[in-house]
Amino acid sequence: MRILRTNRKKKRAAGFMIPLPFAVVMLASVFSLGYLGLEIRCETLGEQLKELEARRKEAHDKRLYEEARWANMKSPGQIEKVLRRHRLTMIWPRQDQIVFVGESEPLDVAP
């Protein structure tokens, strides 16, 4: 009788076999992590936006304050005080003190 040898060179199947449940769980995890990442990114952006909003408001308030200060400094009474402090006297010119350059030029004597 002839004894046949067992072929021990088993052909290995090509590719990588992943069990289905494991694959599902992996996929779900990837999506979940992706979603979580986006969620965190949105929150971070939201916080940055809020911070920028707050900074814009602060800048706006500061601008209001400076405009108010400037308006106060420019008031005629304050200007007069400064002129007095520096011992200056200023009056608006009379007609005979003004030289008109060009007849067609409109007057612009006021600030």
Add this chain to the structure above:
Amino acid sequence: MIDKRKRGRLLTVALLLLVSFGGLGYRLGDLHLAPSDLRRNELQRLRCVEKTIMVHRGRIYDRRGNPVALDLSLKDLIADPEQIRKADQVESVSRSLARVLEMDPREIAERIDRPGRRFERVRRFMEESEVKQVSKLGLPGVYFREVSARYYPKDSLMCHIIGFSDHDGVGSSGVEQTMDRFLRGCPGFLESRMDGRRRELYGCRIQDVAPQEGADVHLTLDQHVQYVVEKALDKIMEEHRALGAWAIIQRVRTGEILAMASRPAFDPNKFFKTSETERLNRAIGYVYEPGSTMKILTIAAALNEGLVTPSTVIDCENGAWWHQGRLLRDHHSYGKLSVADTLKKSSSIGAAKIAVERIGKTLFSDYLTRFKIGSKLGIDLPGEESGILHAVDKWSGISCSRIAIGQGVSMTALQMLGVLCAIGNGGVMMRPYVVDRVVAKDGAVLYESEPMEIGRPIDRNTAEVMKRLLARVTEDGGTGRRARVDGYAVGGKTGTAQKPESGGYSETDYMASFVGFLPVTKPEIGIIVVVDRPQPLHTGGAVAAPAFAEIADQAVRYLGLFPARTAQALVASSQ
């Protein structure tokens, strides 16, 4: 083989873990997937935040774009008395705050040592430096609340025109009141959710309505011209120890008010500390007997009807005239005067006779109505008075003679100036106004004033004649010599009226006034100055006329009203 005991332990641990995670899983599912309505509502209530977003009131500018009223974002200092008491920090908090705010620590302690109270405003409108100092202290139960505060950077300049808005942001006086519906704006609204640390989540905003800021109001007044007027009035108040003084500058051809000032005045930043007397805008809200300035109207009426000419001679009875059983005196004894000289020398008898013997009471009453005496002129400010003019059927036997010289009738300075400006404008009376336009933040013009004719009391020819007659008042021999302005012909009239008291007239208290326009050839601006009870000098020529000259002299230079370039200059200066 695993030991039976070890297997038992393993099973116990697995069971415990299963129960724990199972329980947690159930709780998670219960909270997130199927909470009861009650719980859901409670959760939503805790996480929800609803906030009204503060809005700034619109600004007010003068004609050159200088802001005269604007809102600032400031902070109120708030204390939580309950929290401070629980922390047993009343004394230390009071001392710390008192040091920074320069207040009495006992006063602060009294305000924050209140059981059950959760809110106490310690200080309004804190400055930035004070906020930083208090923040650094890190005091328990002390925080800031952001508020919008109205600020008037020019202090008391134009105070009666601008008015003020109260702490609730409601316009309560002046332009702040009449233009409140434009200035007010619309607050925004934010509805959102908070996280566990009570921070608002940007991504969970449900509603985010931006605030709509109020529109800006642009006035016709000029801050520099206004300042000139106010300085002149302050000088009058000091030099003549007057009870009050007021003045108006108006553009003759359009009715725009370039300046309007009244003394006493107030600081609108401290409106809560002012009295009614200070807040009264006497230029439009105080009626007085105009005295001799009324003669302008009397003579204009007679000329317009052709009843007299400038050279018509009137017998001034040598200074004493008995009429209807009552004696009327002149300040000087004049014999016969022409109509032109009646005005120049301000003869009361001359003017009274023109009214009584030439015009007659019915026609004279008609002219008073045409000149809007006893009626409001419709200025866009609150508090305008119409004056007092009785119906002609209620006049007594001497009313006509007395009204002709400015007694027995009351009017405002604005009305008197309106009479003069009508003459300067060829007989056309214009509505006075202080608001030029209202502009929204996006640039849309919501409201714009246009010059508006409100009457033609006299014709152009009469107006031309009156201008020449009024110019003579400031010549030598006229009562208004001190109203002259170098280089300009000024037309106007003085007024010196006894103040009424207890059924008669005071011998010591007078209203002194001067009303005029310049240049006479083509009047551009009309100015009136009224002084209440000046002492010791009391005549219009001595008190009001010099102030008129001082104001006019600076105003014409600033506005560029040079006789050769009058119209062109005023157009350029308004741009």
